[in-house]
Amino acid sequence: MEPFSRTVDLATGKISGASNHWVRHLSEMRDMYQDQGAVAEILRAGDPLIYEVYEIAVPEEEGQLIQCVTIIHPGRVGSEYYMTKGHYHKKRDRAEVYLCLSGQGYLLLQTEEGASQAMELEPGTAAYVPPHWAHRTVNVGDRPLVFYGVYPADAGHDYEAIEEQHGFSLMVCERGGRPALEKNPHFKRR
Ligand code: PAN
Ligand code: ZN
8 A cells, every 4th residue: 555644633633534533422322421310411401422533544454553533522421521432452462552632631541450540641641552451531621632543453442341341440520620530439340
């Protein structure tokens, strides 16, 4: 294949000429938030867009790299901030790099062996997700959280493992107007 380039709008995260643009609304991840009363109340009024992803697709084969930008909109479900579903890579030994372009957030990470970490994201943060670490991002600001990512094209996404574990062991909630890291009371180690 031929080399190519695309342009990422550093403020909004939009990639002109992206091959895919997909969106995730609250109804598609309703079980991922703790406060099911708040989920039901929000969904009665509408179905907010939680996040969207622009992807530069390449053949999903070993050696190729997928570039993408994620935009998580600002908001909360109860006290929990808007976040991604989060996943392990299907091929567990595939790593990933995120570069935060704008906004404020957290990257939550965990392994199947029980390790967990939270990393703050702000413009300029280059975060490394090593092989075997599940990852979820959370927007704690009042503007969109935008980050660029690049990962092996054959990595794949395993969302089921996260659902089985009832999410991540850490969660980020608003307490007294500020984000606080808390233990997820429903988390189950695999
Ligand atoms: C990212 C994520 C993106 C959306 O590109 O796919 O931020 O999050 P979910 O996939 O968890 O819904 C990535 O980590 N790719 O591997
Ligand atoms: Zn990933």
